Amino acid sequence: MQAHWTNPNVINWCQYLLDSYVHWTKLELMDRSGTLLTQAERLFNSAFVVASHGAEADPILNYGNQAALNLWAMDWQQFTQTPSRLTAESPNREERTRMLQQAKIQGYISNYRGIRISSTGKRFLVNQATIWNIHKPDGTAIGQGATFSNWKYLD
Template sequence: MWYHTPTTLGNVHRAIVSFHHYFNQTLVPFTARPSKNELLKVADTVYALPFIFLTHTGTPTGGHDPIYNFGNEKALSVFGRTPAELLQFPSRLSAGPDERTRREDFMREVAVKGCVKDYDCIRVKKDGSPLKMWDGYVWNVRDESGEIVGQAAMFKKWQDQ
């Protein structure tokens, strides 16, 4: 699978550990110091989740332009992108032109607060059509030292507009 690289496996694991840290919920079982097989199992489980799960590099503070570094099968399908397309796609462009300022302000808020639950938004699919998403969780992804290395989002509900 395309996401079975050491970097991506680490990104997914950090997102899952960070989700547990911020929401005190276990999205998928994980261990603090996983073996490679455990990393593969976590990534495979996240890839197969029945809802949208995405992560991107950095935060939109300090001049960063975050790029997606993981999207599960549901996210790829709903947004109509291949893994190769997603991994080159700046996450800010997931919002239409009219929604980008709102999205950037929100992501900055997450960077400061750490997490937000019950988020809803309008995003744009590859074909340009709008997508309403709700029942969302958005959180900072932290590395083992506690430094913010990215952000993640999960949406349990969505509908084409």
């Protein structure tokens, strides 16, 4: 089976994700040397978590690198069909919505902290996450991304 990060649509999405991260934070998320395919592979195999969702009314996850797939205990197919809100337990969804709205208004937020839940019910605390708006080069908003490398299981 072909790796998901080799799909041309995923390669394009990775570029929007990476370019938008630089736009808002003025920092590179990772080394951007090499081809677009090389960058997509590097992002997918990074040790830190990267996940994103689209701009739908009830956003669906549309990208998760291997670290994200492992953390949420899903394969690519499951992950990219999951409403983003389901990454948080019901009591934490309102706070999550407020955080995403704040990022939407400001462009990005850093040092986010919140509790998330995997597909198997494992709860974990995310620390020092950055959430940012993803847009096309023309400025069209197309989603939001999140990255973090600091989490701990709670159960």
